Amino acid sequence: MQRRDSLKILAASTGAIIASKNSLAFAAEKKGEDHAKMHSQQTATTAAGGKPTGKPSFEELNHAAAHCNHVAQMCVGHCFNLIAQGQKNMLECAQSALEVSAMAEALSRLAGLKSDLSAAQAKACIAACEKCMKSCEPHINHHALCKSCYEACKDCMATCKSFTA
Numbered sequence: 001m002q003r004r005d006s007l008k009i010l011a012a013s014t015g016a017i018i019a020s021k022n023s024l025a026f027a028a029e030k031k032g033e034d035h036a037k038m039h040s041q042q043t044a045t046t047a048a049g050g051k052p053t054g055k056p057s058f059e060e061l062n063h064a065a066a067h068c069n070h071v072a073q074m075c076v077g078h079c080f081n082l083i084a085q086g087q088k089n090m091l092e093c094a095q096s097a098l099e100v101s102a103m104a105e106a107l108s109r110l111a112g113l114k115s116d117l118s119a120a121q122a123k124a125c126i127a128a129c130e131k132c133m134k135s136c137e138p139h140i141n142h143h144a145l146c147k148s149c150y151e152a153c154k155d156c157m158a159t160c161k162s163f164t165a
Contacts, residue, residue, distance in 0.1 A: 068156035075149035
């Protein structure tokens, strides 16, 4: 076995472990979703006159990015398993899902802090979402996780665009 193949198998195993770990975190996140929705409705972004701007709140941005990160990590684990089985056509999908996961995780953390850097990260996240969607698209009719990743990226990108508008 070549070194490159060994690294791919190691990456597949690591991706599966990360996806499993994050599934537990996502389940905990889902429990608090109603609570978060309540807060996001109370903290919707408003203009100086107190009128809603239509811009997503930090909580909504945080939720969209966290969801995108979680689904992308699950997609990575799925792709790595397929790559380990010899399906090399999943490499690009796995790479872009890893990238969007990193970008969305950073955005989720910044939005959770209500950081003024959230807008800059949201703009960068838009590019990562577009790239991931392009990589997932050929697989959405064959793999449910690729379709879920595509949809999560689409939703995250829409939230990011609204936030940065």
